[in-house]
Amino acid sequence: MLNKTELTKFLYRGRVRASLIGVIAAFFLARPNIQSLFAGAGFIILGLLLRGWACGHLTKDRELTTSGPYRYTRNPLYLGSLAIALGVTAAARSWWVAGLFALIFLLFYAVTIVKERRTMQELFPKGYTDYSRMVPLFFPGWRPYPNAQIKSFSWDRYRSNKEYRALVAALIFLVLMGLKMFI
Numbered sequence: 001m002l003n004k005t006e007l008t009k010f011l012y013r014g015r016v017r018a019s020l021i022g023v024i025a026a027f028f029l030a031r032p033n034i035q036s037l038f039a040g041a042g043f044i045i046l047g048l049l050l051r052g053w054a055c056g057h058l059t060k061d062r063e064l065t066t067s068g069p070y071r072y073t074r075n076p077l078y079l080g081s082l083a084i085a086l087g088v089t090a091a092a093r094s095w096w097v098a099g100l101f102a103l104i105f106l107l108f109y110a111v112t113i114v115k116e117r118r119t120m121q122e123l124f125p126k127g128y129t130d131y132s133r134m135v136p137l138f139f140p141g142w143r144p145y146p147n148a149q150i151k152s153f154s155w156d157r158y159r160s161n162k163e164y165r166a167l168v169a170a171l172i173f174l175v176l177m178g179l180k181m182f183i
Helices: 004-029 034-055 076-092 095-123 125-134 155-160 164-180
Strands: none
Touching (some): 004 095
């Protein structure tokens, strides 16, 4: 039996694998049509754009990133992941897939957000306290963080954060969904 710390570590490390398993299951459970494919692609594109924008600003564990989308939400990567999950669900047109992704998000990403909040508090105790008081945890606020960094998007940061993998995976998924319509 896992204790709380081991379970948290397991869920934190397993979120990407769980999402991949969810996407594979979505393929087999999918009943796509042209409308669901376009609706899903719209959500997926929004999610990829948000994640890409965030990764172009993010310098993991070396600085508290407050530029780009981090001015509005402390977790733009996970908000983008939610949009992608909604897109996968819409494209698949399956209540089973919707339930699976709801479970993955509630179980894996809720734990991940809490764990990363603690990590940020440890790494950047003074800056993160002020930042977390003024910037919403997940859903974006309307006002940007007033003490945000002045930093522009960087393709080098995007590449070093390996965000291109999400783009490739999303394209493969959409192509497979398109093919599944004819199977």
